[in-house]
Amino acid sequence: MALIKSISGIYGTIGGRSGDTLSPLDIVKLTSAFAQFIHGKKIVVGRDGRMSGLMVRHIVVGTLTGMGYDVIDIGYASTPTTELAVRMTGADGGVVITASHNHSEWNGLKLLNREGEFLTSSDVSELVALLELENFDYADSTQLGHLTVDETFNQRHIDTVLNLNLVDVEGIRRRKFRVCVDTINSVGGIILPQLFQALGVDYEILNGECTGAFVHNPEPVENNLLGIINRMKQGHFDLGIVVDSDVDRLVFICEDGMMFGEEYTLVSVADYVLSHTPGNTVGNLSSTRALRDVTLLRGGQYYACPVGEVNVTAKMKEVGAVIGGDSNGGVIFPECHYGRDALVGIALFLSCLAQRKCKVSELRSTFPCYQIAKNSINLMSNTDVDSIFERVKGSFQKDHSVTISDTDGLKIDFVDRWVYLRKSKTEPVVRVYSEAVTMERADNLGNQFMHLFYDTQKDMLLSAIHSDYGPVM
Structure with missing residues (x-):
């Protein structure tokens, strides 16, 4: 499976061919691009308990010191522990070796700035550009970084x-x-x-x-x-x-x-x-x-x-x-x-x-009670999701009783319920979340919008055929 690059980190499965998985070569390139992006001198590294974590740690630490960075290895550490360690040490950035909630065959790098926070989308775009250039400048033998192991950060x-x-x-x-x-x-x-x-x-x-x-x-x-x-x-x-x-x-x-x-x-x-x-x-x-x-x-x-x-x-x-x-x-x-x-x-x-x-x-029992239904729509490779969202949105724009948000997918807020459609950044699906006071109503709302998505997609396809070939008999 191809590497996943997002504001949440860079993930992939371990093993297989370089470029298709999180291979040792890919880890070197990713770490080198991050080091070049950071423009600093000191980086904190922590890792979760994954079986591949030690292997990934060796490569990350070796690459960073090879780029001239001093590394503070905090050992087994949660993501929030590593975030705090970046701030506590005054480091220029951090790397968390984890694939979050993904299965054990996965691993990845969560990348942190000098505030111990995730990179922005523009930061990730810049890092990916550096990664594609592969124009990395490594330190000579007199300028290599130093490794310090400090496992006090859990406490x-x-x-x-x-x-x-x-x-x-x-x-x-x-x-x-x-x-x-x-x-x-x-x-x-x-x-x-x-x-x-x-x-x-x-x-x-x-x-x-x-x-x-x-x-x-x-x-x-x-x-x-x-x-x-x-x-x-x-x-x-x-x-x-x-x-x-x-x-x-x-x-x-x-x-x-x-x-x-x-x-x-x-x-x-x-x-x-x-x-x-x-x-x-x-x-x-x-x-x-x-x-x-x-x-x-x-x-x-x-x-x-x-x-x-x-x-x-x-x-x-x-x-x-x-x-x-x-x-x-x-x-x-x-x-x-x-x-x-x-x-x-x-x-x-x-x-x-x-x-x-x-x-x-x-x-x-003291909180308002709502139920959220979570569904998904499988996508074909040529599905124009943005155009479908635009058409679905148009169906509700004259209804002043609803609030529409299209900043990230499409969310339609009704008086007593809402539905949210968002294209996944990791899978070829559209996530469909819907909330109401009962699960039955939430499911019904989600299903209605899934049907609306499919019907809109079908209408757009027929319109395109009509435009190219004339009326369909």
Whole structure:
């Protein structure tokens, strides 16, 4: 499979031919292009627990020192830990060796600027241009960079979280929480036990060995989490917690084994933050309407932006948001740093439970209840998605009861529901997300727009044939 290059990172499967996968040669080229783009002297490198991580680390570190960069290798580290390490060390950039929620045969490079934040789309375009030129300038033997290994940043990350104003350490300790955690055989199994010990939380870790041999699909969605769900149903825990392989996504499970809902991770943490620090919030275009509702209820303004962590952080800075994130369990709390951080999300969520003295299911019931249906449309190679979106949009432009956004795909907001169509950047599909007060209504809305997409595509094809060949008999 061809390499995937986006604002979220550069990913590919390990093994196979250069150019088709994330081969050692491709890693050298990618790292060289990044080093040339950064224009600095020092870069932090961290990696998740994937089996290919050590191999990729050796190549990345060797290439960076060969470019004359000093490297701080922080070892096994989550993405948010590496982001913080860039800032703490004053480095010029960072590389996180991870493929996030992708399967174990994948790996990749998440690339960070000197603020410890992801590259913008224009940055990625510039980096890709450098990559295609392959005009790299390596250091001579007297100018090689130096390698420093420093594995203290997990603890420094935890200390930073514990010192946040809204993390109620004493309240959490008094509640004596018992939690069950699935860390999917990666770095969460290293850092989360340290966090729980510091908070006085009793815990049981599932899939805690940092081997990279994932026991199940690492994307933290319900179908992949039957093990921890069944464990929670036995009734021994106050809360279930799930993270992905690089610990930036966070999902909760209620004490009775019911999913809290990945969309509601940010809703619950935002409501807690807003109850103490009124202000604005930011989500992306696929975020549940519940985030808007709790923000308005707390006296703030809600803003939506295109999908992608760097887009969310840019909007947060623009509007001065006190909390933000995305719909798949990502929490960004700027008092700590501008990056999705499961440790921050866990600490704030436990603080909320401690202060409100409630069960997880009881907390969930206090929020507006919406259901999101997620579907997709398979695309042919010649499908003109943008033109189809434009036609679909035209069907609703005269309806003043709806709000239309076309900044990233097409989202149509009705009074009591919404639908969002967006072309995937990693697969030949259009994602179709739809939300309503019941799953049946959400599914119906999504299906209606899938049919509308296909009908519009058919009409455009017939129009093109008519234009070229005359009426079709």
